[in-house]
Amino acid sequence: MDTxxxxxxxxxxxxxxxxxxxxxxxxxxxVSRDFLPYxxxxxxxFRFRKxxxxxxxxxxxxxxxxxGLVKNQIYEAAQIYLSGKxxxxxxxxxxxxxxxxxKMNVTIGxxxxxxxxxxxxxxxxxxxxxxxxxxxxxxxxxxSEVRYFELSFPKKYKDIxxxxxxxxxxxxxxxxxxxxxxxxxxxxxxxxxxRNWAEAWIPANLDHPATFETLAMEAEQKKTILRDLxxxxxxxxxxxxxxxAWKRGYLLYGPPGTGKSSLIAAMANYxxxxxxxxxxxxxxxxxxxxxxxxATANRSILVVxxxxxxxxxxxxxxxxxxEDGDLQQxxxxxxxxxxxxxxxxxxxxxERIIVFTTNHKDKLDPALLRPGRMDxxxxxxxxxxxxxxxxxxxxxxxxxxxxxxxIEELIRTxxxxxxxxxxxxxxxxxxxxVLKGLIEFLKVKNNNIAKIVxxxxxIG
Numbered sequence: 001m002d003t004x005x006x007x008x009x010x011x012x013x014x015x016x017x018x019x020x021x022x023x024x025x026x027x028x029x030x031v032s033r034d035f036l037p038y039x040x041x042x043x044x045x046f047r048f049r050k051x052x053x054x055x056x057x058x059x060x061x062x063x064x065x066x067x068g069l070v071k072n073q074i075y076e077a078a079q080i081y082l083s084g085k086x087x088x089x090x091x092x093x094x095x096x097x098x099x100x101x102x103k104m105n106v107t108i109g110x111x112x113x114x115x116x117x118x119x120x121x122x123x124x125x126x127x128x129x130x131x132x133x134x135x136x137x138x139x140x141x142x143x144s145e146v147r148y149f150e151l152s153f154p155k156k157y158k159d160i161x162x163x164x165x166x167x168x169x170x171x172x173x174x175x176x177x178x179x180x181x182x183x184x185x186x187x188x189x190x191x192x193x194x195r196n197w198a199e200a201w202i203p204a205n206l207d208h209p210a211t212f213e214t215l216a217m218e219a220e221q222k223k224t225i226l227r228d229l230x231x232x233x234x235x236x237x238x239x240x241x242x243x244x245a246w247k248r249g250y251l252l253y254g255p256p257g258t259g260k261s262s263l264i265a266a267m268a269n270y271x272x273x274x275x276x277x278x279x280x281x282x283x284x285x286x287x288x289x290x291x292x293x294x295a296t297a298n299r300s301i302l303v304v305x306x307x308x309x310x311x312x313x314x315x316x317x318x319x320x321x322x323e324d325g326d327l328q329q330x331x332x333x334x335x336x337x338x339x340x341x342x343x344x345x346x347x348x349x350x351e352r353i354i355v356f357t358t359n360h361k362d363k364l365d366p367a368l369l370r371p372g373r374m375d376x377x378x379x380x381x382x383x384x385x386x387x388x389x390x391x392x393x394x395x396x397x398x399x400x401x402x403x404x405x406x407i408e409e410l411i412r413t414x415x416x417x418x419x420x421x422x423x424x425x426x427x428x429x430x431x432x433x434v435l436k437g438l439i440e441f442l443k444v445k446n447n448n449i450a451k452i453v454x455x456x457x458x459i460g
Contacts (some may be wrong), residue, residue, distance in 0.1 A: 059155040065147045074166060078149050082125055084176065087115045115221035118165050124152040132236075155387055178272050185275045188292060190282065200295045206275055208265035212395050215266055216259055216387035216418040220379070225263075228376055229271060233351065249353045249373050250339065251307075253361040254380030257419035260357045263380070264303055273353065274300045281309070286336030293340060298350045307356040308363040332364065342373045383418045391418060395425035396434060403435040410442040420445075 065075045110129040113120060129271045130146045153161060212222050232248045252260040267276050276296050283289050292319035296302060341354060356374060358364060368374060383391075385408035393399050411421075421458040 006430065018312075025306075042301060049225075055078050057155060058152050058159055059152040061161070063149040063151060068272055071094040074170065075147075075149060077166075077170040080173040081169045081362060082114050082116075082127075085125075087117055104278070106287060118168065119160070119166075121153060121160070122160075123158050123165070124150075126152075176213055180271050183268055183272060187277050187278060188279065188282065201276060203274075206268060208266070208269070210262040210265040211269055214260060214390070214420070216390045216394075217263070217380075217384055218384060221395070225267075225378065226270070226378075229267065229353075232353070233271065233329050236351070245374075246350045247354060249375045250353065250355045251361070251369070251374040251377045252355060252357045252380055253377065254359070255382065255417060255418035256359055258380035259384065259418050260380050263378070264301065264355055264357075267353070267355070268301055271299075271301075271353075276300055276301060276302045278304050280304055280307070280332060280337075284333050286339075288342055289332055289336060293349075296349060296352070298352065300349075300351075301355055302354045303355050303357070305357045305370070306359070308358045308360050338367060382415045383421050385411055387418055391421055391425055392435075395422060395430045398431050401431065401435060403432075403439065406441065407435065410439065410446065414442050414446045416442060416445055425458070 060306045063075050114125040128148055183206045184203040185206040186203050424441050428434045
């Protein structure tokens with residue numbers, strides 16, 4: 001009986017002590033929250049976790065937001081990957097919605113814990129945000145925030161984390177980022193090229209709605225381009241194996257209004273590639289051209305429009321016309337441009353497509369046209385009957401009409417661009433009225449062309 005009483009008294013003492021300690025801890029925590037600055041609270045919390053980790057079978061990895069002066073790609077990948085995971089006990093979430101996007105971005109808040117299971121192993125993630133102070137040159141205090149992830153897991157799985165788990169997260173994050181990517185179009189900021197080459201390109205959202213389904217092109221031609229694009233993006237290892245830069249050159253040629261810009265937009269939308277619009281006539285030298293090339297990102301389309309008007313025969317004429325020895329330093333030369341698209345500088349980046357456009361293919365130097373520079377030549381022709389049917393479906397929502405036969409016959413004998421046909425189809429919401437107006441437009445255009453041909457003087 002005495003033994004039982006002794007045990008009971010001991011148990012009461014233990015529970016009483018535990019309760020007292022818990023009460024003290026809660027009181028200290030409450031006092032610290034009320035009276036201690038956030039920075040001190042954060043510091044002690046950080047030290048306490050490190051102390052506990054020393055006696056734990058768990059290993060904690062710290063993944064900083066920045067590594068030196070550059071962004072940590074693993075941190076960015078983890079941030080994207082964890083946005084699709086649910087916190088075990090969400091107390092705070094960060095919600096954002098970029099302009100012109102429908103989907104909201106939801107990410108975990110500071111000090112939230114997220115549990116992830118990979119190959120049967122439990123991983124715990126915590127986003128830590130610490131406020132730090134720094135003093136500027138003028139003794140003013142600047143508040144800044146340091147962010148990093150704490151990744152905790154059993155120590156025995158360290159090799160799996162480094163060899164499998166983190167690469168898996170990078171791959172998944174890349175897929176999510178690509179799927180939700182808002183395509184950008186970039187133009188050159190010449191004021192920043194030498195001051196800050198990393199900001200030499202100014203971005204804007206590319207909201208062009210063109211797709212391969214809406215392009216007014218022959219169906220077989222569209223299939224050929226799609227097959228080539230799909231083949232290109234899947235051949236990274238092949239390009240490395242044969243020792244070639246992972247890039248592809250397209251030449252789009254044909255009269256104005258035949259849909260060259262729409263095809264470029266459709267390619268960008270299909271591949272989810274950003275577009276870099278290079279106005280080559282404004283580039284002042286070969287060195288400036290190289291700087292712009294280095295500043296472009298992977299998985300992008302570089303567009304050089306009207307190539308016949310921008311790159312001439314400066315190399316061949318320089319010796320005859322240059323009285324100034326600095327001439328070639330103040331212009332983009334043909335050899336410099338060829339090195340840019342096919343030489344050593346062409347390898348500064350991966351998975352790139354270079355698209356050249358011209359209204360006059362016959363004016364291009366043969367050196368530009370060979371494979372490896374312009375690999376795929378796409379003739380953007382005048383409107384054809386199949387292209388007209390695509391336009392009628394796009395603009396009028398009809399696939400068949402009694403007037404189609406007459407229109408198709410006129411289109412076969414008239415040099416009319418898809419842009420001109422599209423303009424006629426937009427004149428009314430009444431299909432009957434619009435199609436009759438298109439017939440009259442085609443007849444007038446055909447007659448005008450016939451008159452011009454008749455009035456041309458004969459030579460001989």
